[in-house]
Amino acid sequence: MSRVYNWQIGREMSYWYPEQRPKRQFAAVFDTNKCIACQTCTLACKTTWTSGKGQEYMLWNNVETKPYGFYPLGWDVNLLEKLGAQQWDGQRYSGRTIFEAAQPGERVMGWRPEEIDYAHPNVGEDDCVNGVEKGAHFSGVHLSWFFYLARICNHCSYPACLSSCPRGAIYKRPEDGIVLIDQGRCRGYQECVKACPYKKTFFNTMTGTSEKCIACFPKIESGIQPQCFVNCIGKIRFAGWISKPEAAKKDNPIDFLVHVKKVALPLFPQFGLEPNVYYIPPINVPREFLLQMFGPNVDAAIETYRNAPRDKDLSGLLTLFGSTELMVAKWKRVEEQVMGYDESGREIIRVPLREPTVIRQAFDSARGVARTNIS
């Protein structure tokens, strides 16, 4: 075991390997408030990567309704229960990470889903907490709530899958931090399936190896965002590169959202993996639930997000979500316009803060006809 620094929990922790960060780290921000659980991302991924034999049950990307949706069943609550109380002292997590809580003989505290746990990929869909009685109406505070949580592999800085593999068959690419399972080397021991708290590695019954989300690396290598990002019709996703907090740059969109505005938060940071998909928390969900899921900065993140209409930089950057299929390395706002640039500094997208409004008259007086929606 080595001692490594995990900025998300504000302290050093134990990890199987020494700290070795990639040249740059793939990261993403998902705005949970915009997700409608249409599962277009799920299908985009499914048809692209997991149409083979043995991959039928695999969802490298899935969207579940929280709190009652899980894929696989109970992926988060099972581990939360096993891990016990998870105490934060301000920005510092004083509980145990899954590496520190590993039982004797194990590298990571994990649990092994059974076949049946994968049998309900959309369990709990749209199930809300509390019943909606006849006559119920919105009166200012949502008593009934649920929200959609879109999930892919977090391409963690300290991946549990990687640390658990006794064969070293899992590696983190030095060029972009994407975590991959070497399909030539894997022998299907499923230690990674047991170890990954997010349960984003899957055993392929027909090839006898485990497989996982590859962050569409062939696309990323070409400067294009992954399939689940560009197909998202809710435009909730934004892919990019994240710096360490002390090296954060304001003109890097992910840094701006995660480090500068702190509006996007990691999923279960207390597990200790330093996951690299960041979530803008849902604004209408009880804070206790969100605190457990996204860590101690939930209140501030929601306040910042609610203030976005008065914050032209934040709302401007949010309009870049889903506006281009290319990877945006840098961004800038000039008055009412937001620009996105690629690595070389070339402008690849320009979006107005507010789309101009055009009113078409119902009657076309030049032609003397009434306009319809298709005319």
Added chain:
Amino acid sequence: MNARNLILVVAAVSAAAFAGCAKKGPPLSDSEVKAVFEKTLPATVEDRIWERVPLHPAKLLLQDVVEPRLMQASTSFVQVQSVTDGQKIVFRLAWNDPTVDDVPGPGQFADACAVQLPAATTADIPAPQMGEQGRPVEITYWSANFQAVVNGRKDDIQAIYPRASVDHYPFEAASLKPGSAAQQEMAKRYAPARSLGNQMAGPRTVPVQDLLAEGPGTIRPAEKTLSSGSGKHSRDGWSVLLVRPLPSGVQLGGRTQVAFAVWEGSHQEVGSRKMRSAWIPLALGKAR
């Protein structure tokens, strides 16, 4: 004792004596595995030869040296017999296991066993825990899952989940002639491990793999699998034959070391979570 009772007692004693005869197994070899010379190698686990080949009860230990470890012991002994014809060596491994675990799946693991020999036969042998860097060991690995496929289980999801219904596989599109080179090529593309030639992904003609290792976590496939084998499950457990070339540098009448491992699938044993033996002397018989 009246005459009737006397007859019953005599009958009981005779039955016991007969049963004793029938149960008289092969001779025991406590201290080493003796590979008996035979001109013709036994082809099955039931071959009559095994009745006279010395049996070594190899004690199995927990793999509790490297993480992930096995923390709870399962199979405590594997019964080992061996025969050689001067070219090849056969090991017959038998162990108690009431359950057949030969179906792969999430959280499901196969019963398996392995024979390990030092790659080079020298007085100074490598560590029994899968060798050491620069001092490799050769491993022949048998899996009940491989055996089921060799025995005829189709390489198909329906063979494992009979009620599975799949709408469509892109490589089974109507435009592709089934079994054609183009179709096969496309199917391979959808099985990444298979396209990379990973032995775990098949296709499979023998239920064994020849592997090399230079310490825990370093297993790699040998250039070619030259070994073969077969396994059979009965009420008593598994009996497995592993047939491999003679270890390099060892001839008839020679000696080396051998080690064994057994995985109990229903006990979630896989990879380093296994029961394994220490090195055991292996003595090859002389030609007769």
